Amino acid sequence: MKGKLVGMNGDRAVAYAAKQAKVDVISAYPITPQTIIVETLAEYVNNGELDAAFIPVESEHTALSAAVGASLAGARVFTATSSQGLALMYEILWIAAGLRAPIVMAIGNRALSPNINIHCSHDDAYAARDTGWLQFFAENVQEAYDLTLMAFRVAEDERVLLPTIVNLDGFILTHALEGLYVLEDAEVDAFLPKRKPINPIDPKNPKTYGPLDFTDWYMEHKRLQFEVYQKVGGVVREVFDEYEKLTGRHYQPVKTFNVEGADKAIVILGSSAGTARFAARKLAEKGMKLGVVSLTQYRPFPVAELRKVLESFDVVAVLDRSVSFGSPGNQLFMDVSTALYSSKKRPILVNVVYGLGGRDFTPLHVERIYAALEEVQRKGEAPEESLWVGLREG
Amino acid sequence: MELKTIKTLKEIPREEQFAPGHRLCAGCGIPQVVRLALKAVPDPKVVVNATGCLEVATTIFPYTSWGVPWVHIAFENAAAVASGIEAAFKILSKKYGVEKPKIIVFGGDGGTFDIGFQALSGALERGHDMIYICYDNEAYMNTGIQRSGATPKGASTTTSPAGKVVPGKLERKKNLIEIAIAHGIRYAATMNPAFPVDMYNKIVKAANTPGPTVLHYFTPCPTGWYFDPSRSIEVARLAVQTRIWPLYEYDNGKIRITVPVKEPRPVEDYFKLQGRFRHLLEPENKWLLEEIKRDIEENWQKLMRMAEQSK
Numbered sequence A: 001m002k003g004k005l006v007g008m009n010g011d012r013a014v015a016y017a018a019k020q021a022k023v024d025v026i027s028a029y030p031i032t033p034q035t036i037i038v039e040t041l042a043e044y045v046n047n048g049e050l051d052a053a054f055i056p057v058e059s060e061h062t063a064l065s066a067a068v069g070a071s072l073a074g075a076r077v078f079t080a081t082s083s084q085g086l087a088l089m090y091e092i093l094w095i096a097a098g099l100r101a102p103i104v105m106a107i108g109n110r111a112l113s114p115n116i117n118i119h120c121s122h123d124d125a126y127a128a129r130d131t132g133w134l135q136f137f138a139e140n141v142q143e144a145y146d147l148t149l150m151a152f153r154v155a156e157d158e159r160v161l162l163p164t165i166v167n168l169d170g171f172i173l174t175h176a177l178e179g180l181y182v183l184e185d186a187e188v189d190a191f192l193p194k195r196k197p198i199n200p201i202d203p204k205n206p207k208t209y210g211p212l213d214f215t216d217w218y219m220e221h222k223r224l225q226f227e228v229y230q231k232v233g234g235v236v237r238e239v240f241d242e243y244e245k246l247t248g249r250h251y252q253p254v255k256t257f258n259v260e261g262a263d264k265a266i267v268i269l270g271s272s273a274g275t276a277r278f279a280a281r282k283l284a285e286k287g288m289k290l291g292v293v294s295l296t297q298y299r300p301f302p303v304a305e306l307r308k309v310l311e312s313f314d315v316v317a318v319l320d321r322s323v324s325f326g327s328p329g330n331q332l333f334m335d336v337s338t339a340l341y342s343s344k345k346r347p348i349l350v351n352v353v354y355g356l357g358g359r360d361f362t363p364l365h366v367e368r369i370y371a372a373l374e375e376v377q378r379k380g381e382a383p384e385e386s387l388w389v390g391l392r393e394g
Numbered sequence B: 001m002e003l004k005t006i007k008t009l010k011e012i013p014r015e016e017q018f019a020p021g022h023r024l025c026a027g028c029g030i031p032q033v034v035r036l037a038l039k040a041v042p043d044p045k046v047v048v049n050a051t052g053c054l055e056v057a058t059t060i061f062p063y064t065s066w067g068v069p070w071v072h073i074a075f076e077n078a079a080a081v082a083s084g085i086e087a088a089f090k091i092l093s094k095k096y097g098v099e100k101p102k103i104i105v106f107g108g109d110g111g112t113f114d115i116g117f118q119a120l121s122g123a124l125e126r127g128h129d130m131i132y133i134c135y136d137n138e139a140y141m142n143t144g145i146q147r148s149g150a151t152p153k154g155a156s157t158t159t160s161p162a163g164k165v166v167p168g169k170l171e172r173k174k175n176l177i178e179i180a181i182a183h184g185i186r187y188a189a190t191m192n193p194a195f196p197v198d199m200y201n202k203i204v205k206a207a208n209t210p211g212p213t214v215l216h217y218f219t220p221c222p223t224g225w226y227f228d229p230s231r232s233i234e235v236a237r238l239a240v241q242t243r244i245w246p247l248y249e250y251d252n253g254k255i256r257i258t259v260p261v262k263e264p265r266p267v268e269d270y271f272k273l274q275g276r277f278r279h280l281l282e283p284e285n286k287w288l289l290e291e292i293k294r295d296i297e298e299n300w301q302k303l304m305r306m307a308e309q310s311k
Helices: A010-020 A035-046 A060-072 A083-098 A123-127 A141-156 A185-191 A218-247 A272-285 A303-310 A331-341 A363-379 B030-040 B053-058 B078-096 B109-114 B117-126 B176-181 B196-208 B229-241 B267-272 B283-310
Strands: A004-009 A025-028 A053-056 A077-081 A104-109 A134-137 A164-169 A177-182 A254-257 A264-269 A290-295 A297-299 A315-320 A348-353 B045-049 B070-072 B102-108 B130-136 B187-191 B213-218 B248-251 B254-257
Touching: A004 A010, A004 A141, A010 A035, A010 A104, A010 A141, A010 A164, A010 A177, A025 A035, A025 A060, A025 B078, A035 A053, A035 A077, A053 A060, A053 B078, A060 A077, A060 A083, A060 B078, A060 B117, A077 A083, A083 A123, A104 A123, A104 A141, A134 A141, A141 A164, A141 A177, A141 A185, A141 A218, A185 A218, A254 A272, A254 A303, A264 A272, A264 A303, A264 A331, A264 A363, A272 A290, A272 A363, A290 A303, A290 A363, A303 A331, A315 A331, A315 A363, A331 A348, A348 A363, B030 B053, B030 B102, B030 B130, B030 B196, B045 B078, B053 B102, B078 B102, B078 B117, B078 B130, B102 B109, B109 B117, B109 B130, B117 B130, B130 B196, B176 B187, B176 B213, B176 B248, B187 B196, B196 B213, B196 B248, B229 B267, B254 B283, B267 B283
Parallel strands: A025 A053, A025 A077, A077 A104, A104 A164, A134 A164, A264 A290, A264 A315, A315 A348, B045 B070, B045 B102, B102 B130, B130 B213, B187 B213
Antiparallel strands: A004 A177, A134 A297, A254 A290, B187 B248, B248 B254
């Protein structure tokens, strides 16, 4: 593993990556569990370790509005938020993506109110899924650091130019101290040189940003925006490959574990993938094979890669750390279902809700899910309702 | 470079950076302030625009009226976006020698008094170097004619209609300049299209002032106020002559009335020209008219006191 081994929590690791990325502008508002990120960056700036403008704004709405302005001006821009903060940014999420403003934003994933809860759910990230932001999910502190650096490369690539979210599970990663390998500043400089903005605000070459579109152009512009996302997967792979050469750390949009020869699998996002793999190892000792499929890249959704992996299973549990109220399925479940619908061989899908508001997710839960998958496999049909694991009664 | 104030209209630069052919209504007061601001503030400059009449009438894709960089992002966040642009240019200038432009923000009264109020307050508090110009046509004109926090007492709008029980808006207008000054900014002023030299000079002073400045511009709206578009400047002038719209400035702690009104015209002269106020001249609404007159007098006396104390 290349780099210097240090100990940091997820928030500090993200802030350290943003510092090494030599961001020009940080525009941020505090919200738990993200706050340490912006506090750390403020320290870097005020101690002279990072030459950047830190805009201590009066709300998340302004944090993102200022970030879009700064990005259009050609700066390398970073912000961070969580939960209600992301919800307050919601309107501007669309605008940032539509204006092709590269910004890197870390989200300390947290449940949305009510009731107020500062711990991890994926409600916030899911709510941003249609806005046009790219999204990565980190599984541990190392990934939070690595993905933050890579996010700048992807976001600012001239084939992409899109704002990008790095998700890290609130408290589980944001506040957990872990060992991680960090690059030397010079290595980061080589991987991530100064931003070369495309069409930045320039008084010598005036342009109109964000004009009014009537019925005669709006649809064409949305089509142009749509087409960009077809190219993102390729750029992400290039960046992952280049980063692997630099660090020896291998990244892929869809991460698989124990899938060979297994007929049951679970699909999962974020830090719980590690728990799932641990449980899968335990199950394997008892002769029960469970594949674990986790997504590093959530938007654009890696349809082809995921389909290829999941087609070989009989039953697959899709785990959501969120509830999509009144909808035909929870968020990741709907993504996976849609991705598989046109497959020749489709596994039976079971939707599982877990870990809401920071509820512990343990290997025991994975074993229960495995038992449920066995039953579904035996019956040959999926339950109509999603299965909740970890409720007080259970 | 210290910009110079002027004495006559002839001194206003001829070069235009705001193209004719925009789709603002005939008689609209907005283009005057835009043209003068782009003339009074030298290049390099960047304009940030909140959602509103100015935005929708000047940037209909694939056309644009703007000869300077122009950015629109949303309704309520023009000051926030400007904060980001300003901070970015400041650091890019320091790190890479990029020339730092002056940021001019245009927001309507809805985008300033109401939905964008928090973003404006934040930007003023943080001290970003920008000229914030509120073009105030005293209602949400872009969506029709709905009341805003800037709608004056007595005005009829579609959400404060002059009805049989409630004769229009009963609340007073927010005092934007006082609120702006309370943030500790160094320059703020009111402007009016009937007094272009006064307006030009105030924009010049704002441009010469580092940090945030706020300019509050009275803009007649023939569509929303129901008057003949050819009488737009007359309406604007009457607003000053009746003391309804005092022209004054706050400059580093001193308040100065820039266009003294020794003998005010009757407010009825102003009201009778406009459909939005016509009901105030009916006998049953005399109480409201009297109340408005008292408010105007009170405001003027307060301003005179503050100006006197500043001497």
